[in-house]
Amino acid sequence: MATKTELRRQELRETLIMIAERTIATQGLGALRARDLAKEAGCAVGAIYNVFGDLTDLALAVNARTFHRLGADVAAALADAPEDPVEQLVIMAQAYHHFAAQNHLSWRALFDVERAEGETAPDWYLAEMGQLFAYISDPLAVIFPAYDSAERALLTRALFSSVHGIVLLGLDEASAGVPSDDIDRMIALVLRHMTMSS
C-alpha cells in the first residue's frame, strides 16, 4: 500500500526541493511561485500540497540544506585552521562571510522565511545553530579558561551576533555596498579585540 505512491512522492519532493533551491539561489525567495514550480517539475499545482504543507515548508526544506552547507563550509575552514584559537575564530567568521557573499540570495532566505504567528523555529534550525555555537564556544574555552559555561555562552552569542551583523549590513547593497576586504577586516578587528585576555 505504500510503495508506488510513496516512491513517487519521495521523487517529487526531491525534484521540488532542487528546483526551489535553484530558484532561490538565482532569483531569491520572492521568486518562489507555486505555478512556476509545478510547470518546471511537470506536475499539477495541487501536487505540491500533497508533498509539502505549503510553500513555506518547501522554503524551509531548502533552508535546511543551505544551513547544512553553511555549517559544512565553516567546519571545513576550521579543519584547515592553525592551532591558535583566536585565528580559528577569525577563519570561521570569514568562512561565514564568504559563504554569505557567494550564496547571497540563499543565505538571505535563511532569515527571510516568515514564520506563522508565535511559531518557534524548526528543530533542525536550532540544531544547526547549536553546532555553529559549539564551533565558536570551543576556542573560547581555550582563550578564557576561567569563564564558566554561562559566561562563555553569552560571549559565544555576542560574537556570533556581531559577525552576523557585520556581514548582514556589509552585504546589504542598498547601503552602497562595503568592499569584501573591509568586511573581513571588520570581522578580524572585532574578534581580535574581543579575545584579548587582559
Added chain:
Amino acid sequence: MATKTELRRQELRETLIMIAERTIATQGLGALRARDLAKEAGCAVGAIYNVFGDLTDLALAVNARTFHRLGADVAAALADAPEDPVEQLVIMAQAYHHFAAQNHLSWRALFDVERAEGETAPDWYLAEMGQLFAYISDPLAVIFPAYDSAERALLTRALFSSVHGIVLLGLDEASAGVPSDDIDRMIALVLRHMTMSS
C-alpha cells in the same frame, strides 16, 4: 490652481501616514493593506495612489519617521551620558536596543521593506544612518586619537553592525528569546572590549 487640491492631498497624505504608522506598530508591516487603509482613512483605494506611488512608498514614509524617532532617542541618551566616551558608546547602544525592543514591529519594518531590484536606499535613510554613525565616531575619536578617518570609519561601522546584530538576533523570538538584560550585557561586553586602547 494649486490650493484646494494640493491641501486635500497634503491632509490625506498625513492621515495615511498616521494610520499606516499605527498599523505597522501594532500589527507589523505585513498587515498594511490598501483596502483597510482606504476604509480607515475614509477615501477610495485609488486615492492612495494619488498621494503615494505605491504602498512601499507609504511604508518608507513611515520608516522615515521611525528612523527619526530612533535617532532622537539615541541623541537624548547621549545628552544624558557621562563624559567618558566608552560609557557614551554603551549608553547609545543600549538606547538603540531599548528603542528596538519597545518599537519592535516598527523597528523591524525599517529593514523589511523590500526595495525594487537595484534600487538604492532613499536619501533620508542614508542621512539618518550617517547621523548615527557620527554619534559613534565622535567618542571613538577621543578614545583612539591616533586613528585616521578611514580607520575610524571602519571601526564605527563594525561597532554599529555588531550592536545591530546582537539586538537583531536577541529580539528574534524564534530563537527562544534572549532576556533583555543579557542583550544589554552583550552590548557592554563587546563595546568595552572593542574600546580597550592596548
Added chain:
DNA sequence: ACCTATCATTGAACTGCGTTCAATAATTGA
C-alpha cells in the same frame, strides 16, 4: 454669477498570488 475646459477622484475590474477540493485517474487486495 455662470459656464465649460481641465483636472482630480472614484471604485469596479484586472492581474497574479497561494491554496483548496470535487472530479478524475490510479492503485491494490481479493
Added chain:
DNA sequence: TCAATTATTGAACGCAGTTCAATGATAGGT
C-alpha cells in the same frame, strides 16, 4: 479481473496590489 480505496489533478476561490474609464470637482474667462 474487478470494485473499493486512495492519490492526483487543475479549475475555481479568496485576497492581495494596482489601474483606468467614468464620474465629479475646480477654476479662469466672460
